[in-house]
Every structure is written in structure tokens, then in C-alpha cells.
Amino acid sequence: MRYPKSPFVGNPGLEGEILKVNTAGLAPLLEWLCLTPRVTTYRVNTRRTCVEECKRTVVDKLAAIYGQKAPKVYALSRLTDVLCIDPLDDENIRPDPGLREVIVDTTCGAALLRGAHIYAPGVLAMESNTQVNEMVNVFADLSGKCKRGSTARYDSSQKIFVGQGRTLMQRYQLFNNSDKPATGVAVEMQSNVSGVPVLGDLxxxxxxxxxxxxxxxxxxxxPQPGERVLDMCAAPGNKTSHIAEIMNDVGSVVALDSSASRVRNMRPRLCSYQSITTHVFDSTKAAAADLLPTPSTLSDPPFPRASFDRILLDAPCSGLGNRPQLSSNIKRPKILQSYPHVQRRLFAQAVELLRPDGILVYSTCTVTEAECECIVAWALKKFPELRLVDxxxxxxxxxxxxPDLDVSKSRLLQRFGPGTFDGDGFETVGFFIAKFQKVA
Structure with missing residues (x-):
């Protein structure tokens, strides 16, 4: 699909930051950021079930929705806990002029293009007299100017058609001005323009x-069973649970996050894992140089130096790898430039907390050079005890x-971005991974 205008155009500082990662020019990268990854991936909890069992469940679900047009579902030979769903054949979906319209915000619009339904908080406007079980055209407001609760059809050149759905709520349920905002699915999507199957979240x-x-x-x-592993910026906890699963829930997985609400939200999803403990704590202060390792000091942060066998630093970042990008309203250059400072502070703590011969993985869900390769180059210069591994x-x-990160080192890194494809040939979101070992 194509959008009327890239959300990054007209922001020279932001364009300059993004341009650093694409020597072929700015336009191809901006277009890539605005397009939707078309393959859907699920991670299978292999401690509870197997990929083949989950595949049968998903195949049956898709068959019930799409019949003979159901897309292919398959596993990956080199990642034995992943299930993939191919896109549907392009159907060239267009807005039906006879249908009423629902307007959603850009965050919701991006989720719809990846196969989600519309939850109540994402609805900005619904035309008057829209009934339950009525088919509607769904548009995303790129400008952010649609007034919440509007009853008239929203006329704007900066709205894009994302698909069609069936309403499950009426206006009075969505915009009732009560102390308890509406929750749940407001519109069940039937189709979208990206071709990603509409499954919601299974x-x-x-x-x-x-x-x-x-x-x-x-x-x-x-991570290996029996090891002590730290997830420094753990919320929402998806990688934390994956760590515990790979370890067969044997060992210790410590999950930190500075937000009490995010930790509170992730705890119910992690409570079935015996190896995981969660803490509300600022990881920029996680290392306590004056503490000696004892049973009590290893239970709560801050921790003594060299406390962990492996550390995952999935750092806070600009999020410019998330696709599709329908809005850049929080991506101002000054904000972009603030992330590396936090990333370096977290990284320094991770190095202190890592044991000799231990493994540190640094990752971000962005594509900017400053938050990815520049952090690696800085770390190798700052911490001579670290070596980069594949x-x-x-x-x-x-x-x-x-200039200070030669080709031999850059080949050890892993970048998901424009022109980089996974082993089976499909595109993903933008992402960056670097792996270090602390020399004994």
C-alpha cells in the first residue's frame, strides 16, 4: 500500500538522523518504514506444546474464516519455536461508498494493518446512526486533527483507508464520558489493505x-538451564518468558523495569514461571559496587558486580523499526538524540553486572545508526574487557x-532493515542485535 505522504517528510532533523542508515538515499528507507511486514509470526511455548499442534489450531482458525483462500501456515527449520502465517492474496480492497465510516488513530491503524481488530480506545469518530453488526469503512487519521467523538463524516486529505469491519459497539458505548472508558473490541475487522490475515491476537x-x-x-x-540471567528492561515481559522457556524454567531470571505499571501488567503473564522474579527498579542504578555477593544481596536490586551469567539489554529506543510508521509526532530530532545517553548508562551497568566469560546481548527495535552501531563502537572502545562475537x-x-567499526566487526552484528531479509526471504520489522563476551 502507499500513503498520501510519509510522516517523516518536512522534518529535516529527523530525516538527517534516518538518512545515516541508508546510503542509497532517504526515499527507499522512508517508504520501507511506512509499509507493513506481511508475514505474521507466533512464538510457541515448547514447554507446554509443540509447533505442529499449534499449527493445526491456527490452520483450522484460518479455514473457518477464509475457507479455500486461507493462507499458508508453516514452521521454520532453524527456529523450532516459531510459527509463520503468510499474507492473503491481494484482493485490491477499496472503500465502499455506501458504507459509513469509522476513524481511528495512527497507533490503532498500524495495528489493523498487521491483522488486529479495533479496540474501543482506538476509535476517534463514528458516524451518527451506525448500528451494531453494520459493515463500515475504516480510516486512520494521519494528521491527528480528527476530533474525538465526532458524528459527521471526517473530511481530510490526510486520512487513509485501512480496511473494512463489522461494528460490535455503538457510539453511546464509545463516547459516554463516564469514569469507566469503554473496553473490548469495538469493530471486528473483516479485511485490510495490507493483505495480513485478520486474526486479532491468538x-x-x-x-x-x-x-x-x-x-x-x-x-x-x-541462556542455559541453571544460569543466572538478567533482563534489564523487561516490560512487557515477552523476552523474559522466552528466556525462561529456553532454560526449561531451571535457574534464575531477574526481570527489571523502572515503571511500576508495566511491571504490574507483566506479572500475571510471568507468574507461572518458577525461575522468574520481577522488580520495579531503574536499571541505570542496578550495579552496587560496594556490595559483596551474598544470598540476600542476590535477591533484590541493586546487585553486586559480576552477578549474572548472561544479560539482555533490550534498550529503550526511538522505535523507528516498528512498521508501519503512520505518524512521527514523537520522533523529534532532540528526542532521538536523547536515547543514546540512556543506552550508554544502561550498557555501563550491564558490563559491571556481567561475570567473566559472561554474555551480553544489546538490542533495539530501531534503525538509527546512533542507537545501534555507534553504541557498539563506543562500547568496544570504552570497555576493553568486551569482545564482539557473532x-x-x-x-x-x-x-x-x-570509521571505528570495521567490516569484520560489522559482520558479527545483526540488523533487520531495508534490503535485509530473514532466512526464508520475508521482511520483518526493523531491529538490531549485538552480542558481546566479557573476557575473563
Whole structure:
């Protein structure tokens, strides 16, 4: 699909930051960021079930919705806990002029293009007299100017058609001004213009909707049963649970996050894992240089130096790898430039907490050079006890080479971005992975 205008155009500072990662020019990267990854991936909890069992369940679900047009569902030979769903054949879906319209925000619009339904908080406007079980055209408001609760048809050149759905709620339920905002699915999508199957989210204790690079990231960390592992920025906990599953829930997985609400939300999903403990804590202060390892100091943060065998630093970042990007309203250059400062502070703590011979994986869901390869180059110069090792299993492409990060080192990195494809030939979101070992 094509959008009326890239959300990044007209922001020279932002364009300059993004341009650093694409030597072929700015336009191809901006177009790539605005397009939807068309393959859907689920991670299978192999401690509870197997990929083949989950595949049968998903195949039956798709057959019930699409019949003979159901897309292909398949496993990956090199990642034995991943289930993939191909896109539908393009049907050239267009808005039906006879249908009423629903307007959603850009966050909701991006989710719809990846196969989601519309939840009540994402609805900005619904035309008057729209009834339950009525088919509607769904548009995303790129400008952010649609007034919430509008009853008239929203006339704007900066709205894009994303698909069609069937309403499950009426206006009075969505915009009632009560102390308890409406929740649940407001519009059940029937089709979208990206061709991604509309399944909502099939996640449960057996399978989890997750981007392929995020799954690869934990396989690169390769935690072993019995080890002590730290997830420094754990919320929403998807990688945390994956770590515990790979360890067969044997050992210790410590999950930190600075947000009390995010930790509170992820705890119910992690409570079935005996190896996981969660803490509300700022990981920029996680290392306590004056503490000696004792049973009590290893239970709560801050922790003594060299406390962990493996550390995952999935750092806070600009999120410019998330696709499709329908809005850049929080991607101002000054905000972009603030992330590397936090990333370096977290990284320094991780190095202190890592044991000799231990493994540190640094990852981001962005594509900017400053938050990816530049952090690696800085780390190798700042911490001589670290050496870069190959980020395998490899599904993305190599990293970018810099004046202080030669080609031999950049090939050890793993970057998912424009022109880099996974091992089966399909595109993913943008992502970056670097793997380090601390020299004994």
C-alpha cells in the first residue's frame, strides 16, 4: 500500500538522523518504514506444546474464516519455536461508498494493518446512526486533527483507508464520558489493505504473537538451564518468558523495569514461571559496587558486580523499526538524540553486572545508526574487557561499518532493515542485535 505522504517528510532533523542508515538515499528507507511486514509470526511455548499442534489450531482458525483462500501456515527449520502465517492474496480492497465510516488513530491503524481488530480506545469518530453488526469503512487519521467523538463524516486529505469491519459497539458505548472508558473490541475487522490475515491476537499460554527479530534476539542470548540471567528492561515481559522457556524454567531470571505499571501488567503473564522474579527498579542504578555477593544481596536490586551469567539489554529506543510508521509526532530530532545517553548508562551497568566469560546481548527495535552501531563502537572502545562475537542464529543482515567499526566487526552484528531479509526471504520489522563476551 502507499500513503498520501510519509510522516517523516518536512522534518529535516529527523530525516538527517534516518538518512545515516541508508546510503542509497532517504526515499527507499522512508517508504520501507511506512509499509507493513506481511508475514505474521507466533512464538510457541515448547514447554507446554509443540509447533505442529499449534499449527493445526491456527490452520483450522484460518479455514473457518477464509475457507479455500486461507493462507499458508508453516514452521521454520532453524527456529523450532516459531510459527509463520503468510499474507492473503491481494484482493485490491477499496472503500465502499455506501458504507459509513469509522476513524481511528495512527497507533490503532498500524495495528489493523498487521491483522488486529479495533479496540474501543482506538476509535476517534463514528458516524451518527451506525448500528451494531453494520459493515463500515475504516480510516486512520494521519494528521491527528480528527476530533474525538465526532458524528459527521471526517473530511481530510490526510486520512487513509485501512480496511473494512463489522461494528460490535455503538457510539453511546464509545463516547459516554463516564469514569469507566469503554473496553473490548469495538469493530471486528473483516479485511485490510495490507493483505495480513485478520486474526486479532491468538496469544495464550501456548503461543504468543511476537515479531521474528525479538524471538531471534533471545536465541542469540542462548541462556542455559541453571544460569543466572538478567533482563534489564523487561516490560512487557515477552523476552523474559522466552528466556525462561529456553532454560526449561531451571535457574534464575531477574526481570527489571523502572515503571511500576508495566511491571504490574507483566506479572500475571510471568507468574507461572518458577525461575522468574520481577522488580520495579531503574536499571541505570542496578550495579552496587560496594556490595559483596551474598544470598540476600542476590535477591533484590541493586546487585553486586559480576552477578549474572548472561544479560539482555533490550534498550529503550526511538522505535523507528516498528512498521508501519503512520505518524512521527514523537520522533523529534532532540528526542532521538536523547536515547543514546540512556543506552550508554544502561550498557555501563550491564558490563559491571556481567561475570567473566559472561554474555551480553544489546538490542533495539530501531534503525538509527546512533542507537545501534555507534553504541557498539563506543562500547568496544570504552570497555576493553568486551569482545564482539557473532550474533547467531542469523536471520537479519550485517550491521553498518563505521570509521571505528570495521567490516569484520560489522559482520558479527545483526540488523533487520531495508534490503535485509530473514532466512526464508520475508521482511520483518526493523531491529538490531549485538552480542558481546566479557573476557575473563
Amino acid at each position: 496469544s495464550n499460554s501456548d503461543i504468543l504473537l511476537q515479531n521474528l527479530p525479538s524471538i531471534v534476539c533471545v536465541h542469540v542470548l542462548a 550474533a547467531t542464529p542469523r536471520w537479519g543482515g550485517s550491521g553498518l561499518s563505521l
